[in-house]
Amino acid sequence: MAPHLERSIVAQIVRAGLLAPSGDNCQPWRFVWNERELDLMLVYERAESLYDVQHTASWIALGATITNMRLVARSRGYDVSAELFPRGHGESHAARISFQPMTPHHDPLMSALEARCANRRPYQRTPLTAALRDALLAIARNGPGTSLELVETNQAKRTAAALAARNDQILFENRALHDGLYRWLRWTPQGSGDGMPIGSLELHPVERPGFHLLGSWPVAHTLAACGVTRLLPLRTQRTYQRSAALGLLTVEGQRPEDFVHAGEVLERLWLTSTLQGLAFQPITGMICLLLRCRLAEGQGLSPRHRALVEDTGAQLARVFPALAHRTPIMLFRIGFAAPPTARTPRRPVEDVLSLES
Ligand SMILES: Cc1cc2nc3c(=O)[nH]c(=O)nc-3n(C[C@H](O)[C@H](O)[C@H](O)COP(=O)(O)O)c2cc1C
Numbered sequence: 001m002a003p004h005l006e007r008s009i010v011a012q013i014v015r016a017g018l019l020a021p022s023g024d025n026c027q028p029w030r031f032v033w034n035e036r037e038l039d040l041m042l043v044y045e046r047a048e049s050l051y052d053v054q055h056t057a058s059w060i061a062l063g064a065t066i067t068n069m070r071l072v073a074r075s076r077g078y079d080v081s082a083e084l085f086p087r088g089h090g091e092s093h094a095a096r097i098s099f100q101p102m103t104p105h106h107d108p109l110m111s112a113l114e115a116r117c118a119n120r121r122p123y124q125r126t127p128l129t130a131a132l133r134d135a136l137l138a139i140a141r142n143g144p145g146t147s148l149e150l151v152e153t154n155q156a157k158r159t160a161a162a163l164a165a166r167n168d169q170i171l172f173e174n175r176a177l178h179d180g181l182y183r184w185l186r187w188t189p190q191g192s193g194d195g196m197p198i199g200s201l202e203l204h205p206v207e208r209p210g211f212h213l214l215g216s217w218p219v220a221h222t223l224a225a226c227g228v229t230r231l232l233p234l235r236t237q238r239t240y241q242r243s244a245a246l247g248l249l250t251v252e253g254q255r256p257e258d259f260v261h262a263g264e265v266l267e268r269l270w271l272t273s274t275l276q277g278l279a280f281q282p283i284t285g286m287i288c289l290l291l292r293c294r295l296a297e298g299q300g301l302s303p304r305h306r307a308l309v310e311d312t313g314a315q316l317a318r319v320f321p322a323l324a325h326r327t328p329i330m331l332f333r334i335g336f337a338a339p340p341t342a343r344t345p346r347r348p349v350e351d352v353l354s355l356e357s
Contacts (some may be wrong), residue, residue, distance in 0.1 A: 002036040003101050007355070008314035009076050010038065018346045019113050019279045020116040020267060021100050021282070022061035023051060024184035025344040027194050029065060029094075031291075031353045035291070038083075040065065040095040046194075050176045051288035056259045062094050063263020063272075068113055069097065077104040078264035094260070105232060112274040117343055121132035122242035123335025126154060133278050136247070136269055143265035145252035149320045152245045156211045160319045161240035163312050164331055165233035167285035170305050172220045172229045182215045192345050199342030240283055248287075248316075250326035254295065264327040279337035287328045288313055 014031050015042075022028060023245040032039040040062060078099040086096045133150060134160040140148030142197035153159055171177045176184040184195040202210055214220050223229055240246070249269065274278045287303075289314040292298055298306035317323040321332075 003078065004035075004098055004156045005078065005099055007033070007077075011349050011353065012076070013038070013069045013073050015349050016068040016113055016283065017065040018348075018349065018352065020061060020064035020068050021116070021117070021118065021270070022201060022233075023049060023057045024181070025194055025196050026184060027063060027347055028052075028058045029352065032356050033353065034356045037095060038097040039097075042092045042094050044092060045337065047179045050292065051285060053288060053292040053296050054294070055256070056079075056106050056207040058292055059094070059256050059259035060266060062264035063260040063265075064267035066095060066097070067264045067267035067271075069114065071107050071110050071300075073099060074102065074105045074107065075110055077102060078295060084260055086226045089256050109268065109271040109275060112271040113154045114271055116274045116280075117339055117340055118200070118281050119340045120200065120239070120281050121340065122239050122280065123244065123279055123333070123337040125242065126336050128244050128278075128334070132278070133245075135272060135276075137296075139268050139272060140249060140265060143268075144323075145258065146253075146262050147292060147322055147326065148247055148249050148269070149322055150245045150247045152318055154241075154327060157241045157246055158237075160235070160246045160316065161243075161283075161318070161333075162237045164283045164286050164296070164318045165236035165242055165282075166312050168232040168236045168287065169229050170308065172214060172232060173219055173224045173286065174301065174305060175221075176300055178217060178220055185215070187212075189342070190261065190345050192348050194345070194347055195342055197342040198204070199338055200254075200344060202341055224356070225313070240333055242335070244278070245335035246283070246331065246333045248320040248323060250320075250322045251329055252326060252338060254327045258327065259329065262327075266330055273334050277336065278333050278334045279340075280332060281333045282330055284331045286316070287331045290316075290323075290328065308344050 011035050026046045028043050030041040030043050042058055046053055052058055066082050073080045079102040081098055083096045087156045137148055140146045185196045186197050189197055249266055251258045270280050289309045293309050
């Protein structure tokens with residue numbers, strides 16, 4: 001017999017789920033409470049992106065949501081079990097979450113839920129402490145089939161940063177990727193909602209007008225024809241290499257469940273980093289494009305871009321050997337930094353949670 005959860009507790013659990021990261025802050029989810037179980041639904045229209053190949057990026061985000069919901073539910077005295085894809089793959093019904101009474105448990109990661117964020121500033125080069133490095137590696141090792149590789153030497157960081165930054169060239173040369181980015185950019189601050197405030201990109205004030213101009217596809221297209229978009233990765237590379245470490249989380253297998261479970265682990269890594277005062281930024285566009293080549297034959301990419309992605313993947317695998325034989329989940333960077341200039345908003349709980357008796 002399922003325990004009776006008050007609606008206010010369900011709302012708190014969903015609110016914690018909403019705080020999870022998602023690509024471009026698209027928040028591709030909807031929740032349905034039927035007085036016994038909580039259904040977590042993927043909203044396809046929000047998940048449309050060339051980066052979200054076969055919804056893998058959404059499954060990662062949904063995994064992060066489940067981690068957040070579990071932390072809050074356990075603190076309120078309910079353990080969580082999540083049945084993934086109860087109606088089969090390809091369905092929007094990603095998880096059916098049920099609750100079992102338990103002694104309330106307050107995990108220290110709870111206090112990082114609100115503070116966790118993507119920080120796109122340059123970081124200090126202060127190295128990771130051994131304790132922190134071990135803690136992150138252990139989280140990944142203890143996950144289902146997940147593993148983490150960290151690179152911390154200047155040479156390896158520089159190489160990985162340069163390869164990851166190549167994404168920015170493709171981003172401004174491929175119309176679907178370009179339009180996808182500008183769809184989710186927000187030029188004026190919002191109290192609630194979705195997408196990314198322009199401030200969160202940490203552009204220098206002199207860069208903003210140019211970035212605004214690049215939002216016009218004809219302008220981006222013309223600049224690409226003149227070779228200007230090839231210069232964009234240089235700035236990004238400089239920022240990426242200003243980090244204590246770059247990390248690649250991988251998983252065995254490539255079923256949708258594998259991405260969800262790895263997303264759960266990713267969120268634990270991110271919350272742990274936050275708790276320890278570390279800034280964190282996914283720098284994973286190139287990894288998504290690599291997945292597009294591996295899982296969808298590079299559909300949506302030009303032959304030239306496909307070749308660039310495959311070459312980048314081969315070179316990245318020399319820095320992160322697991323990339324050659326495991327499924328990449330996320331490339332990210334961590335380090336010590338000032339807080340981000342702007343934080344992303346979230347949609348209100350009442351907009352995403354519906355009740356079904
Ligand atoms: C699967 C996934 C991929 C992401 N990829 C990138 C990325 O390549 N670059 C980046 O700066 N942020 C990336 N993000 C971070 C999101 O943009 C960020 O989580 C979202 O805007 C919400 O902001 P917050 O994390 O600060 O709450 C990614 C997040 C997820 C879950």
